[in-house]
Amino acid sequence: MKSNKIFTALLVLVVMFAFTSSVNAGGKVYKLGLSLAITGPTSDAGNPYSKGVEDYFKFANETKILGDDKIDCTIRDDQYKTDITKRNFEDYLDQGIVLYLNYSTGSTLGLKKDFEEEKIAVIPASFHRGNLENSNYIFLPVASYSEQVIVMSEYVANNHKGGGTPKVALFLHPSAFGRGPLADTQAAVKAGLNIEIVEVVEHGKDLDNTAMLKRLMSKGVQYVISQTIQSPVATMLKDAQRLGLSASSFGEEGKLTFLGAHYTGGNDLIALAGAASEGYFWVCSYNLTSEDTDGTKQQLALAKLYGRDDKAANSHNYANGIMVAQVATEAIRRAKAAGLKVNKANLHKILNGMNGANAYHPYTTVGPVTYSPTDHAGVDMLQIYTVNGGAFKKVGVPLQSAFMGKIQ
Amino acid sequence: MSANTWLATGNFYTTYKQEQKTFFTSLDRSVFTFFLIILFAWPLFFPLSNKFMLVIDNTLIAVVAVMGLNLVTGFAGLISIGHAAFVGIGAYTVASFCRTMGDTHIIITHFWPLMIILSGLVGAGFGAIVGLPALRLKHLYLAIATLSFQMIFQWVINFMTFFNQGQTISVGRVFWFTGKVGRKDHYFFWYYAILVVVILLGFGFRNLLKTRYGRCLIAVRDNDRAADAMGINPGLTKVYAFALAGFFAGVAGALHAYVYRGVGFESFTLHESIGYLAMAIVGGLGTLNGSFWGPVFIKFLDLQMEHLSEAIGQYLPSGMNLTTAMKPFTFGLVIVLFLMYESRGIANWWRITKSYTKLWPFRY
Numbered sequence: 216m217k218s219n220k221i222f223t224a225l226l227v228l229v230v231m232f233a234f235t236s237s238v239n240a241g242g243k244v245y246k247l248g249l250s251l252a253i254t255g256p257t258s259d260a261g262n263p264y265s266k267g268v269e270d271y272f273k274f275a276n277e278t279k280i281l282g283d284d285k286i287d288c289t290i291r292d293d294q295y296k297t298d299i300t301k302r303n304f305e306d307y308l309d310q311g312i313v314l315y316l317n318y319s320t321g322s323t324l325g326l327k328k329d330f331e332e333e334k335i336a337v338i339p340a341s342f343h344r345g346n347l348e349n350s351n352y353i354f355l356p357v358a359s360y361s362e363q364v365i366v367m368s369e370y371v372a373n374n375h376k377g378g379g380t381p382k383v384a385l386f387l388h389p390s391a392f393g394r395g396p397l398a399d400t401q402a403a404v405k406a407g408l409n410i411e412i413v414e415v416v417e418h419g420k421d422l423d424n425t426a427m428l429k430r431l432m433s434k435g436v437q438y439v440i441s442q443t444i445q446s447p448v449a450t451m452l453k454d455a456q457r458l459g460l461s462a463s464s465f466g467e468e469g470k471l472t473f474l475g476a477h478y479t480g481g482n483d484l485i486a487l488a489g490a491a492s493e494g495y496f497w498v499c500s501y502n503l504t505s506e507d508t509d510g511t512k513q514q515l516a517l518a519k520l521y522g523r524d525d526k527a528a529n530s531h532n533y534a535n536g537i538m539v540a541q542v543a544t545e546a547i548r549r550a551k552a553a554g555l556k557v558n559k560a561n562l563h564k565i566l567n568g569m570n571g572a573n574a575y576h577p578y579t580t581v582g583p584v585t586y587s588p589t590d591h592a593g594v595d596m597l598q599i600y601t602v603n604g605g606a607f608k609k610v611g612v613p614l615q616s617a618f619m620g621k622i623q
Numbered sequence: 624m625s626a627n628t629w630l631a632t633g634n635f636y637t638t639y640k641q642e643q644k645t646f647f648t649s650l651d652r653s654v655f656t657f658f659l660i661i662l663f664a665w666p667l668f669f670p671l672s673n674k675f676m677l678v679i680d681n682t683l684i685a686v687v688a689v690m691g692l693n694l695v696t697g698f699a700g701l702i703s704i705g706h707a708a709f710v711g712i713g714a715y716t717v718a719s720f721c722r723t724m725g726d727t728h729i730i731i732t733h734f735w736p737l738m739i740i741l742s743g744l745v746g747a748g749f750g751a752i753v754g755l756p757a758l759r760l761k762h763l764y765l766a767i768a769t770l771s772f773q774m775i776f777q778w779v780i781n782f783m784t785f786f787n788q789g790q791t792i793s794v795g796r797v798f799w800f801t802g803k804v805g806r807k808d809h810y811f812f813w814y815y816a817i818l819v820v821v822i823l824l825g826f827g828f829r830n831l832l833k834t835r836y837g838r839c840l841i842a843v844r845d846n847d848r849a850a851d852a853m854g855i856n857p858g859l860t861k862v863y864a865f866a867l868a869g870f871f872a873g874v875a876g877a878l879h880a881y882v883y884r885g886v887g888f889e890s891f892t893l894h895e896s897i898g899y900l901a902m903a904i905v906g907g908l909g910t911l912n913g914s915f916w917g918p919v920f921i922k923f924l925d926l927q928m929e930h931l932s933e934a935i936g937q938y939l940p941s942g943m944n945l946t947t948a949m950k951p952f953t954f955g956l957v958i959v960l961f962l963m964y965e966s967r968g969i970a971n972w973w974r975i976t977k978s979y980t981k982l983w984p985f986r987y
Contacts, residue, residue: 254948291933292950297791297887298681305810306674325791325885332806345790389781391790417782 242283245547245557247272248291248307251318251340255294257444259483260532261318264340265290267536268316270521275544281551286544288316297322301329308333314543314562320346320392323353336546336563338539342477343395347591354566354586356539357500357594360392361399362619363476364442365408366597367498368400369617371438371474372409376466380411384436386451386475388443389417396442396476403618410438418447424454431471432460441475448479448495449487456491463494465601472496481531485602492602496610500580500594501534505606510578534579541577542566542584542593549573581613643833645826659822666814676810677882678926683817684878685918689902690828690911691871696900697908698832699864700844701757702766705773706899709869711891712749713742713876715780718792718886722785727795735797739820739877746873747866754865758858773893780888789888794880813882820874828911831867840864844909901958907970916969921954928953 249268252261269290276285289307293299300322307315312335317323320341330337330352337353339346344359358366368383375381385400387393397415404410413434416427428451431439441448455461455471462470473495480497488495502510514537518528527533546565547557555561567588569575574583582596596613636642646652671679692706717738721731731738756768781789797804797812804812831837839860842850847857880886898921906917928950935949965971 254951289933290936291929294950295889297889298883301883302674302677302681305677306672309672309674321789321791321887321889325883325887327791328793328884329806391788394788 242281242285243557244285244287245281246307246310246312247286247288247314247316247543248303248310248312249288249316249318250291250293250300250303250307250322251316252295253290253292255292255296257295257319257478259445260340260478261295263527263530263533264318264536266521266523266527267533267538268540269536270517270523271537271540271544273521274517275540280544281548284547284551284557286547288540288543293318293322295319295321297325301326304329308335313557313559314338314546316539316543317341320390320395324391327353333559334563335559336566338542340535340539341392342592343392344399345391345395350591352563353591354542355592356535356542356584357477357580358592358597358616358619359395360442360476361396362592362595362616363498363597364396364400364440365403365618366599366614366616367440367474367476367496368403368408368410370496370599371440371466371472374465375437377437377468380409381438381466382413382434382436383410383438383440384414384416384431384434385412386416386418386439386441386443386448388447389419393417393443399619399622402622406618406621408618418443418451421447422450424451425458427451428455428458428460428471437466437468437470437472439471439473441473441479443475444478445481445484445487448473448475449484449492452484452488452491452495461491461494465494465496474498477531480600480607482526482529482607485605485607490605493605495602497600497602497607498597499531499600500582500597501531501538502579502581502598503531503534503600503607504529506609510580513578538577538579541579542569542575545569545575545577645829662818663815666811670811673810676814678922680810680813680817680882682918682922683814683821684875684882685899685902685922686821686915687817687824687878688872688875688899689906689918690824690914691868691875692899692903693906693908693911693914694828694840694871695864695868696903697910697913698837698840698844699861701754701861701864702762703769703865703868704766704893704896704900705753705769705771705776706868706872707891707893707895708773708776709746709750709753709872710876710879710895710899711776711780711888712869713746713873714880714886714891715786715876716742716745716873717794717877717880718786721792721794721886722787725795726793731797732795732803733798735881739874739881742877742880743870743874746876747870750869750872751862751866753869754862757861757865770893773896777888777892780891786888791885791887794884794886796884797881809884810882813878817878817882820878824871824874825911828914832911836860836863901954904958904966905961905968907968907973910968910970912973913968913970916973920969921957924953924957925950 251265252258253265268288272286272288291303293303304326315335315337317337317339320343323339323341323346327350335352338356339353342355342357342359344361346353346355371381371383385397387397404412413436414431452473460471462472466472475497477499480499485492502508504511504515514534515528546562549565550557550561566586570585570587574585576583580594581598582594584593585595586593595615598613599610600607601610688710692703695701695703724730753769753772757765760768780786839855842855843857843860851857879890902917902921905920907913932949961968
């Protein structure tokens with residue numbers, strides 16, 4: 216008899232637990248999916264990015280940003296392989312996602328037609344401008360790589376020391392991701408941007424860049440703008456320092472000043488290049504934790520809340536992940552507030568209307584997210600940072616490219 | 624021997640021709656026919672989601688590619704570690720037509736069976752060219768020659784603007800008698816298309832092994848000098864083996880291009896070549912059925928590990944790194960375990976199972 220009572224009590228407890236854990240107090244659950252490289256190539260960026268997405272959605276659910284409704288975002292590793300990304304995407308569609316978060320340039324380009332057919336809004340971690348060509352559903356989180364490289368080129372043109380046209384070399388990743396800004400930068404030069412592109416280097420996996428750096432010097436190159444990932448830049452910076460070719464201040468004559476776009480910089484670069492990273496100029500649309508702002512405080516608090524280590528908490532790719540999750544959450548919130556059904560079509564519509572007074576201001580970025588049917592690049596503002604005393608510090612105020620509008 | 628093939632209790636051949644039969648008994652033929660019927664019928668009764676249909680399509684494509692690899696490495700004994708490049712040749716044949724004529728050109732969308740055959744032939748051509756070093760090289764040196772082909776392929780695709788510098792080249796949707804194959808039926812349609820290819824090539828493979836040329840392959844693998852003394856031309860046999868492997872790989876590449884509706888460089892890297900080799904080893908080198916077991920095992924192991932990682936990730940969110948690392952770790956571990964404990968692959972388990980059931984319930 217006694218054992219029967221115990222059994223009944225246990226059964227009740229199990230049933231109660233099952234219900235409390237699975238039922239969402241009457242709220243709706245919105246399915247989202249993220250496929251990215253948590254392992255394999257570029258996982259150094261993908262890993263903190265995934266943590267940013269995971270933490271923010273968890274935070275949004277726990278703090279009831281969407282009321283009783285919740286976001287259920289499945290995150291899967293695709294090892295930077297388009298085949299696996301496609302499989303993940305198909306799975307997410309089967310699950311009924313309302314918005315999709317993608318990662319690499321290759322897979323975003325590869326699945327572009329699927330996005331169009333499915334009419335689903337997609338926010339990738341790739342800022343490749345080619346993603347937007349013949350596409351109505353891809354939304355870049357921030358200004359494209361092209362715009363980043365052109366902003367850097369403009370900065371060079373405006374702050375060049377010495378006479379004549381500044382001579383620039385582009386140091387590119389040998390892929391669509393790296394090559395993307397080349398044609399746009401060349402077009403900007405044709406449109407009047409006052410720099411001379413002396414050489415375009417597509418780097419391999421070189422462990423020594425002595426020959427390349429000497430060659431650039433012999434051609435009179437004064438500025439090297441990189442569009443790649445951190446490790447080849449770190450190797451180049453260390454070699455330049457070893458050879459005594461690094462400029463001690465921006466544009467120092469007879470020396471090389473190094474600059475780069477989003478994925479070339481951040482704390483990982485400082486960790487890899489050490490003292491050689493001093494004086495490296497980097498452009499990014501995100502607030503960095505090396506600068507004390509309200510936004511970075513919130514980022515660090517979020518990381519602390521979910522027990523992230525310092526490396527992840529201070530990564531600009533963690534901020535990047537938080538930001539796309541913020542945009543997705545905000546789009547759902549606005550759709551609900553407007554009395555619209557949260558579905559693929561309405562989220563696409565809401566994102567397209569995120570401009571003017573409706574622009575969205577996430578705490579992670581240096582400017583507002585502004586999308587429209589003709590502009591799918593989110594944050595247009597770019598902040599230049601430079602390594603000073605082992606940390607990235609702001610240089611001036613956020614700016615926008617003057618030439619990008621002329622070449623589009 | 625009983626005149627009734629259904630009652631036969633053994634194989635009592637009286638002519639060589641009898642020995643060449645594909646099915647030794649009527650029961651063999653019936654079981655196989657039943658198996659084929661199941662393969663064709665199950666998607667109609669148990670429809671799967673797009674994700675799983677894609678996994679199955681992808682597995683069948685890998686079966687085609689691994690059959691080719693098994694031919695050159697398993698039967699001819701020539702190590703090839705550039706097989707993904709041959710698959711890539713097939714895919715980029717389709718992509719080249721898309722680049723020059725547009726991805727919705729009638730040749731791409733309506734004459735896709737011809738495109739698949741053409742891709743196989745181009746793959747065979749490249750296979751023959753890459754096979755030429757096999758006339759002079761053996762073992763590890765030949766492996767390095769095939770590796771260099773893989774590197775050349777990657778470099779060419781990655782740098783030539785014609786190939787979009789490795790970025791995805793779109794492939795249009797195909798047409799069937801019922802009209803355009805839409806997104807909803809895409810993977811379902813390609814399941815049947817690839818299944819037909821697998822069956823045709825599987826029979827072709829099996830019949831090839833019964834021909835003079837099939838026996839030449841094995842003779843050259845076992846001892847090329849002895850084969851030469853017997854009147855076999857080892858050089859020609861090796862080049863021919865590479866050409867045939869290239870054909871299978873080219874067909875697989877074209878199927879890949881159509882199923883994924885695009886061709887991108889990442890699907891044909893050295894990593895993929897090693898993956899094909901792993902499938903051949905796990906399945907069983909030098910066996911036809913090993914070409915089926917290997918891809919099925921590796922692809923489904925991959926998927927199951929993904930599910931396991933996800934399940935663990937639910938309980939250990941910050942342990943995501945650990946759980947995602949399980950996939951590559953398991954892949955490596957499986958290959959090592961097979962090499963150590965079952966170098967003849969799953970095909971050997973199949974052989975043991977078959978011989979057991981042949982005698983069951985009798986012990987001897």
